[in-house]
Amino acid sequence: xxxxxxxxxxxxxxxxLAFSLMGPHALGAAPRPGGLPRxxxxxxxxxxxxxxxxxxxxxxxxxxxxxxxxxxxxLGQICADELDVDFSRLTLVSGDTVRSPDEGTTAGSxxxxxxxxxxxxxxxxxRALLLEMAGQHLGVKASRLRVKDGLxxxxxxxxxxxxxxxxxxxxxxxxxxxxxxxPPGERRYIGRPVPRVDLPAKVMGEPVFVQDFRSDTLVxxxxxxxxxxxxxxVEVDTARVEGLPGVLKVVRDGDFLAVIAxxxxxxxxxxxxxxxxxxxxxxxxxPVDVHAWLLEQPTQDTVIEDTPRPTDEASARTxxxxxxxxxxxxxxxxxxxxxxxxxxxxxxVHSHSQSIFDTTEAIARMLRLPTDKVHGRHLQGSGCYGHNxxxxxxxxxxxxxxxxxxxxxxxxxxREDEHACEPxxxxxVMKVRAGVSxxxxxxxxxxxxxxxxHGTRPGGNPGNLLAGRSRASPFRMPVPRNxxxxxxxxxxxxxxxxxxxxxxxxxxxxxxxxxxVSSMRALGAYGNVFAIESFMDELAHAAGADPVDFRLRQLQxxxxxxxxxxxxxxxxxxxxxxxxxxxxxxxxARYKNLASYCAVCVEVSVDPKTRAVRVLRAVLxxxxxxxxxxxxxxxxxxxxxIQSLSWSLKEAVRYDARRxxxxxxxxxxxxxxxxxxxxxxxxxxxxxxxFLGAGEAAQGPTAAALANAVFDATGVRxxxxxxxxxxxxxxxxxx
Amino acid sequence: xxxxxxxxxxAHTVDVPEDTPLLYVxxxxxxxxxxxxxxxxxxxxxxxxxxxxxSLRSCVVPAARLGGRExxxxxxxxxxxxxxxxxxxxxxxxxxxxxxxxxxxxxMAAAALLREKPxxxxxxxxxxxxxxxxxxxxxxxxxxxxQRAAAELAK
Numbered sequence: 001x002x003x004x005x006x007x008x009x010x011x012x013x014x015x016x017l018a019f020s021l022m023g024p025h026a027l028g029a030a031p032r033p034g035g036l037p038r039x040x041x042x043x044x045x046x047x048x049x050x051x052x053x054x055x056x057x058x059x060x061x062x063x064x065x066x067x068x069x070x071x072x073x074x075l076g077q078i079c080a081d082e083l084d085v086d087f088s089r090l091t092l093v094s095g096d097t098v099r100s101p102d103e104g105t106t107a108g109s110x111x112x113x114x115x116x117x118x119x120x121x122x123x124x125x126x127r128a129l130l131l132e133m134a135g136q137h138l139g140v141k142a143s144r145l146r147v148k149d150g151l152x153x154x155x156x157x158x159x160x161x162x163x164x165x166x167x168x169x170x171x172x173x174x175x176x177x178x179x180x181x182x183p184p185g186e187r188r189y190i191g192r193p194v195p196r197v198d199l200p201a202k203v204m205g206e207p208v209f210v211q212d213f214r215s216d217t218l219v220x221x222x223x224x225x226x227x228x229x230x231x232x233x234v235e236v237d238t239a240r241v242e243g244l245p246g247v248l249k250v251v252r253d254g255d256f257l258a259v260i261a262x263x264x265x266x267x268x269x270x271x272x273x274x275x276x277x278x279x280x281x282x283x284x285x286x287p288v289d290v291h292a293w294l295l296e297q298p299t300q301d302t303v304i305e306d307t308p309r310p311t312d313e314a315s316a317r318t319x320x321x322x323x324x325x326x327x328x329x330x331x332x333x334x335x336x337x338x339x340x341x342x343x344x345x346x347x348x349v350h351s352h353s354q355s356i357f358d359t360t361e362a363i364a365r366m367l368r369l370p371t372d373k374v375h376g377r378h379l380q381g382s383g384c385y386g387h388n389x390x391x392x393x394x395x396x397x398x399x400x401x402x403x404x405x406x407x408x409x410x411x412x413x414x415r416e417d418e419h420a421c422e423p424x425x426x427x428x429v430m431k432v433r434a435g436v437s438x439x440x441x442x443x444x445x446x447x448x449x450x451x452x453x454h455g456t457r458p459g460g461n462p463g464n465l466l467a468g469r470s471r472a473s474p475f476r477m478p479v480p481r482n483x484x485x486x487x488x489x490x491x492x493x494x495x496x497x498x499x500x501x502x503x504x505x506x507x508x509x510x511x512x513x514x515x516x517v518s519s520m521r522a523l524g525a526y527g528n529v530f531a532i533e534s535f536m537d538e539l540a541h542a543a544g545a546d547p548v549d550f551r552l553r554q555l556q557x558x559x560x561x562x563x564x565x566x567x568x569x570x571x572x573x574x575x576x577x578x579x580x581x582x583x584x585x586x587x588x589a590r591y592k593n594l595a596s597y598c599a600v601c602v603e604v605s606v607d608p609k610t611r612a613v614r615v616l617r618a619v620l621x622x623x624x625x626x627x628x629x630x631x632x633x634x635x636x637x638x639x640x641x642i643q644s645l646s647w648s649l650k651e652a653v654r655y656d657a658r659r660x661x662x663x664x665x666x667x668x669x670x671x672x673x674x675x676x677x678x679x680x681x682x683x684x685x686x687x688x689x690x691f692l693g694a695g696e697a698a699q700g701p702t703a704a705a706l707a708n709a710v711f712d713a714t715g716v717r718x719x720x721x722x723x724x725x726x727x728x729x730x731x732x733x734x735x
Numbered sequence: 736x737x738x739x740x741x742x743x744x745x746a747h748t749v750d751v752p753e754d755t756p757l758l759y760v761x762x763x764x765x766x767x768x769x770x771x772x773x774x775x776x777x778x779x780x781x782x783x784x785x786x787x788x789x790s791l792r793s794c795v796v797p798a799a800r801l802g803g804r805e806x807x808x809x810x811x812x813x814x815x816x817x818x819x820x821x822x823x824x825x826x827x828x829x830x831x832x833x834x835x836x837x838x839x840x841x842x843m844a845a846a847a848l849l850r851e852k853p854x855x856x857x858x859x860x861x862x863x864x865x866x867x868x869x870x871x872x873x874x875x876x877x878x879x880x881x882q883r884a885a886a887e888l889a890k
Contacts, residue, residue, distance in 0.1 A: 193830075195827065202835035206768065382870075383871045639871045643872045664776060665778040676861075
């Protein structure tokens with residue numbers, strides 16, 4: 001075994017150092033083009049990813065976390081295939097700041113591209129290393145050995161296992177980038193619908209969620225929230241509440257107000273009493289018409305695409321339209337929760353954060369503790385779909401635990417806390433203008449968008465945590481920035497994939513945020529794809545063209561064309577007249593212009609009297625590169641489609657000049673069982689191609705397909721989300 | 736106040752303030768995980784349990800009022816020998832769930848439905864579950880799982 005190498009040295013590292021490490025165990029193949037996959041480059045030691053114990057347990061460690069998307073199952077499939085062990089032999093450790101490799105945030109449909117690719121290469125390298133060791137042990141060339149579930153057999157039948165070779169030692173070698181993963185034909189698990197590893201415990205009611213965490217020292221904390229954004233606490237009578245039954249402590253630190261009690265119900269009642277005595281200074285500063293407000297703000301302008309048309313013939317016509325999306329919420333079914341315990345030396349924080357590493361660092365800084373004295377552990381929570389209250393709840397619990405040593409303090413946000421205090425998906429305005437040819441095809445495309453931030457995750461900064469901002473000595477919230485290429489944030493998917501000859505795309509970024517906003521599934525792509533694909537439909541209609549043909553004739557990317565054709569075929573897309581009040585629409589995007597391709601067709605009926613939209617059925621076709629778990633992928637894509645239908649039909653955060661008014665499910669309704677249509681998902685598998693990530697691919701295309709179907713059914717073009725009956729009636733009047 | 740609750744076939748004496756909703760007695764006093772906190776106002780169904788076989792939102796009903804009832808949580812759905820209930824098997828067979836935080840409530844609402852109507856139509860299932868919210872979009876799989884369980888139970 002080579003000498004252990006300090007990871008940081010390599011991270012800082014020169015190529016020289018990295019290559020010098022290849023020497024002892026380069027295994028013949030050429031280095032992987034582009035070097036190691038990103039996560040493996042950051043954590044090149046194989047024991048950062050894999051442990052093989054003497055008793056035959058294989059532990060796979062990942063920095064990505066389970067959010068209900070099935071990532072742990074898929075990563076296990078990749079590992080089992082490349083390492084040649086049975087899937088059932090695997091134990092997974094994820095999102096533990098002490099044990100897991102730091103892979104940043106579990107977001108952006110990046111878990112399969114990042115962790116999946118890293119695990120594949122780490123496991124392939126570990127297998128090669130074990131074969132080399134077995135070759136020496138058995139006196140046979142490694143290339144003549146066969147492996148089945150960790151049992152390595154030589155010609156003639158002599159054998160040795162991974163576990164005996166390792167003898168409990170660690171895989172303290174660096175990845176070399178010289179081992180090729182298996183060809184697609186040799187895989188056992190990839191491409192198969194392996195059942196989710198986390199579901200049985202959930203279905204049987206075992207304690208798997210952070211909400212279910214119990215310990216002998218468990219106590220319950222509740223935070224009393226400010227009634228409106230920016231409100232400050234003027235006075236509160238803590239003495240009255242300190243005397244209530246079960247109350248252990250009232251904590252006031254600036255605008256942060258909370259109570260800890262022995263039982264959860266007592267904490268809830270004590271918090272309600274505290275809220276009654278608290279007096280807050282509120283502001284009337286919320287822009288009730290946020291779209292008008294957006295257009296009036298000072299903006300940071302960036303031209304992210306500017307390709308003049310090579311020819312200069314005049315366009316036949318110019319067409320323009322403006323689209324809008326409202327504030328929308330993640331709306332987890334289980335409000336955020338965290339448990340923290342301070343033993344006087346180490347603070348342990350259990351959280352369902354998507355960014356456990358960064359959030360743990362932010363908490364350490366908030367409490368002025370050394371980073372290595374705060375241990376973050378991811379435990380599953382309710383699905384989050386982006387940056388919701390998880391990180392703030394972790395900070396709440398940490399602050400309270402730090403104030404009450406020796407107790408595990410569980411903080412459960414209320415439904416109202418989650419609805420009113422989670423960071424929303426930003427409202428946006430999108431304007432598009434196109435010069436078109438005689439035939440109606442786009443010659444010049446000019447697109448502008450206005451948006452507030454889509455990324456205010458903790459990022460190691462306590463100013464991004466509600467508790468950090470509320471303390472008497474507050475941490476200032478850093479000025480948010482927009483994300484740049486290639487993924488972008490507000491302007492994600494703002495650059496069209498179509499082969500328009502002239503194209504200009506401008507981002508008007510508004511860093512201010514009257515209501516807190518951050519990353520919500522697909523970020524700006526939801527609004528941008530809605531606008532682009534709605535406008536394509538308008539142009540197709542103006543050109544007298546079929547919407548599918550119109551897209552195909554301006555699209556060169558073969559994989560994009562394939563998903564559109566696949567969706568149209570499965571849907572039974574046809575020019576035949578639709579019955580009155582019925583319509584069909586299509587929407588398409590390649591998420592981030594670099595991840596999964598996704599096309600959605602929906603059929604709707606619109607009630608002529610009530611203007612209520614009913615989605616009758618939906619078809620989705622996707623190309624996510626190589627498919628690891630087809631059932632998991634179908635589940636996630638269908639879920640994204642249904643969630644986007646809910647956003648696009650019903651959802652907008654309600655508020656007045658002072659307060660958020662959407663404070664429960666009656667004031668922020670979402671799609672229910674009787675409104676959910678049948679969904680047919682078709683996958684185009686590309687074995688051997690990179691994993692593309694698909695968790696957010698359906699959000700934009702679904703919104704556009706819906707609006708286009710409503711237009712097809714009624715002749716009414718709705719450019720403002722959501723497509724409520726009131727909005728249909730109003731748009732109809734405008735003509 | 737001290738009173739007796741019958742949960743999953745066993746009597747438990749608990750001592751809690753008389754306004755304590757059943758949810759907190761189940762989770763904090765009896766250590767059961769099946770009923771989940773979702774909204775606290777009876778809107779989402781995550782906390783659904785059975786009371787004498789019909790569904791009950793445990794977050795809004797004080798436990799002290801339920802002394803005479805047979806209460807069943809997700810933990811009580813399985814057979815006495817620990818074998819999963821046909822609904823639990825069907826949810827796994829259909830992989831019905833993503834984050835699955837809502838699933839315990841779905842299972843209990845489905846158990847109440849099948850008790851009342853052993854072979855419900857798809858529309859009846861959707862109506863019966865309309866006030867159980869799912870945010871991941873697993874609705875269609877949940878409906879299929881309930882249909883599968885109904886077919887299994889009818890054998």
